[in-house]
Amino acid sequence: MRSVASPLVEFVLFPGQPVPEGWPALPGSVVRDTAGQAVLLHVGPLRWFAPAAVPGLSAAFQGLERAGTGAALRVDGKYEVCDFSGAVGARILASTLDLAGILRSRDCAAVTLFDCPALLLRESGGYRVWVQTSYAAHFKAAVERAAAICAKIRG
């Protein structure tokens, strides 16, 4: 679990406005950059999450705001991030939600994990989770506990 250094933005599109060009339009879809890092996550109706500082993105947000298309909210510090990799990671997440079922037709989702509000993203080789900061301590303890139990029962 670690704090997110980069600026975090939640962008809300006003109703009736067209989805900007190149943005993930389908629910739960994700747009990535050439390195495979997620740039925009469509996590809620008319709501996108931008977890990383991407050149040009903040300028794009400002332009859209000026045009009255939507609102960009800086939410730095709202989330802490945690990566889950491999089968073990998937098993830990499966102890709190139906991972396969939820991500069956999407790559990202707004979820509740171990009773904590979070955003979930499918990455190559695993999953990335953004947990709201105030819940992070509880989330970390729950994950460690689930990991210990899974390791013990498997072994």
Next chain:
Amino acid sequence: MTQLACPFCGPRPLEEFLFRKTMPNAGDSAYARTYLRVDHGTHSEEQWQHSGGCRVWLRVVRNPSTGAVASMTVEGSAYELR
């Protein structure tokens, strides 16, 4: 009924949703809308929020006796998806 199908998020556990109220009859006074419980029988129109997920407000039509959900749509125009 342990899962509800959010139009945005797909099927999710019931615990992620928040029930607010059953819709009043059209034309009711402010008092009736606030206080009087309307019994729509098997066709109950209700407002729920997907608070444990995408936080969208939903209009749910369901049968309270069986729990069967007839439809779940996004409430109002605040979250129009295009």
Next chain:
Amino acid sequence: MNSADRPRRRPTNSRRAAREGRVPVAETRPPVPSAKGAVEGKRYGTRLRDSTLTFTFDGVRYAARAGDTAAAALLAAGVSLFGRSVKARRPRGVFTAGPEEPCALLTVGQSPLVIPNVPATTLVLHAGMVLRSQNRWPSLRFDFASLLQVGGSLFTAGFYYKTFFWPTWRVFEPIIRHLAGLGEAPGACALSPPAVEHLSCDVLVVGSGPAGVTAALAAARAGAIVVVCEREPVCGGELEFEDSIVDGMPGYQWLARSLLELRTLGARLLCNTTVVAEAGDTVIAHTEPDGLPGDNTVYRIRAGRVLSAVGALEQPIAFIGNDLPGVMLLGAAERYAALYGVRPRGPVVLFGNHHRLYAAALRLRGLGANIVAIVDTRVDGELLKPEPTAAVALAQVAAAEGRDAAVALLRACGIACYQGHTLHAAHGWRGIRQVRVAPVDAPHAAFTIDCQSLLVSGGWVPQRGLPNASITGAAAGQVDLASLMTPAYDAGLLAAAALGFTVSAHTAPEGTGDPLPVVVPYLRSPAAAAEEKRQFIDLQNDVTVADLRVAIAEGFSHIEHVKRYTTLGIGTEQGRTSNTLGAGILAELRGLEPQQAQTSRARPPLAPMTLNSIAGQRTGAAFRVSRHTPLHDWHAAHGGVLDPMGLWLRPRYYRANGRDAGSAAVVEAARVRATGGIADCSTLGKIEIVGPDAAAFLDEIFLTRASALKVGRARYMVQLREDGLVLDDGLLLRVDEQRFLATTSSSHGLEVLSHLEHHLASAPGATRATTLPTDSRGCGLSITDVTDSWAVIAVAGPSSRPTLQGLLPTVALDRLSHMAFIDTEYAGHTVRVLRAGFSGELAFELYCPPVLAAVLWQALLEAGLAPYGIDALDILRVEKGYLTTAEINGQVTPLDLGMQAMVGQGNACIGQTLLARPAFHEEHRPCLVGLQAADGRAAFLAGAQIALSAGGTRSLGYVTSSVFSPTLDRWVGLALVARNHTSLGTTLWARDPLRGGDTAVCVVSPVHVDPEGLRMKGLP
């Protein structure tokens, strides 16, 4: 195997048995070097592995093979006594070979870490396991309480409703508490939390017997994702050991091949996993590896379709003395032989009402069991049908040549066949010694047969599974292999097709096994009325035929009533071996037709589930989620006493300031008024509302108009609910023309967020002026929760401004007027400095990113300010009459709280309509007042009721908050009191009968300290 083991103090059953001339122990397991092998081409001991282990039962050490269950190992060692029944403490042996075991329940482990009521039949042994029998004192062989059964007829059903009254129940209660119940409750938890797994699949097949495997194959071949739950450690059910041929190969070979195919097709096979319940469309199953709770996994499975192939349960027959150790179900004996290589002891008699008795007799005899007689209640029943396996090829010949030849053949094997006979009674003391048999139509012509094992089979009853699943296989009544495979395959295809998976090109397997038994129903052998009290139906709770008669005589004739009155079927196996028998006998006793027999309703969980499993991982610290502020670690490290308030953990006080909350809070509050202090207010809810329509929207939300707020200023705002009562209060900051930040009470953050989102979604918004292009619909507005992206530090007191100015040299703080804010920089991050506070002092609230919080806090500490906790915050705000959720309790209007001016502005917001109701202007509405003790320093506490006189019983309201004020050196408080009694100076009484009496109080202004607000303006 046992002979190498030296027994401890007490003799083993084997030595005693040898002394008493009974069958020596070693003969219960065939004496080949490995008990697993083949005799006459039949496999047995299939679950055993080669290594051995030792375990302890009731203080005696026994040897076992790896893979043995406790029941199998103890049976092999010659143990016949496994426990005692609940009510009458009668000796009990092993009755079944599965989780439906009513008798052989053991306690595993040593006090206090014991696990009680574990069926010995499913408990797989580990080396060094310590087992104990239950429900007996001082020992299993000599139980003191069983002497009570000497007065046998006292303990009929419901006896406890009619006894233990005189002189008083209290005399009997300790004794009964000691005697009652089953098993010892653990003194500490021996179980670790279970793993939990959520999974989804297309088709869930419950049970992996022939029908389950076939159905799973069909669905998997059609392309569905299949999960199979099997409660045994290995899949296969009867295919593991019954004589069967499927698709031309032995059943167990076909099973292995099919399981491999299933795994290749991606199916998931969960063994040791029992489906226990269904909740809506989620099936809950749990794994108990080795039959022991703990180290288990709880599955929550969402399946498109559920197929139940849970099989059928063998039923007993009731006769006199049918509860003696040594009486066992026939199928169980076959399982012990086939799976664990244990054959039944001594001369064996079989008793039943169908022809599978004969096949079973020959199979067991082939393993070396000494079968002496078969008692078949059918008069003209068919003896044997042609069987496919070589082991009973003899029988084929016999069947072809006619019944007499077959009987002669069996007699030649030493098996006497008594057709048309019934077994009246079993005799013995702690185990069966002989049985009394007579022809069905000539009960007086009885004779006895000596035996040590009696194997009973009264037919099969489908096992109950999930109510909404499709049922296939033996659970659907198809008890023979030949007839169940095609329907099971079709069921699998149907389930897959219902989910859109097309049919594959494969065909159903074809199998033959034990043919369909023709069962002639037979529930109990005849008995005189006086002897019906020894014909047992429920072996665990000692429910007999006599008890059913008593229940009927008492007027309880419906099965649900009878069940509860007699305790039939309420034990750990929930009537699996007794419900159907009891229902049938009840119908017979009531003179009804057999078809009219009803069984009681089964409810989840379908198998015992520990509370540990149900709790899952939500135990201990994980029971409830808690939220931490960015300064949490600092508080914890510096003596902050953290208490949960709602979801948040907040510091109530700091230990350095006092030995308890009361004294520390007073010290901290006094220090704030004297010099200054800092507090962590990050728990405030914060919501950012952004967009062209933001101002108009917020006008509908707040009691006063948000659009009138200027950029760079904040205002105290109140929100109403639709019914006109106050929902919450907080500050609203206007960051920009189109950008607002609203704060809420810490406990209302999520509620207010939902409230705003709801209003946006569902209100018509006719009054909003939209600045968007005309072709757009909806509102140009966004609502975002930013609670966690802002930490808030309150800096309050006379030295707050100079201290802060030292940290922020570029901001002109003395020009920052009250309720204004400015954004500045500190250590590379934005900090919003708001001049406002909750203490009535000159104060600032610093909004900063969470990463900066600790740095800023530390800088403030080093500059000389000390922290104060929530209790001190409470003292300061009560002195000033500021409101929290103690006053805003969801039952008061803004008028009650003294906000007439705000209401008077007439803003058309949520709740204004219903706020205008006449009832809210009545004279007995609660009114917010301040209270001080009439005689100086007397205390009164929040929650005390307000009355007119010292003993008055009519409540005029109650004290909402009370604190000891260091500024005034007395207790002060706020209360909601009926308005017509609230003129200043009125003396009222705060009545607190539970906590210490009545205090006379005076009504004063809620602003106890500094009513002109000079301190807030920085004036002395």
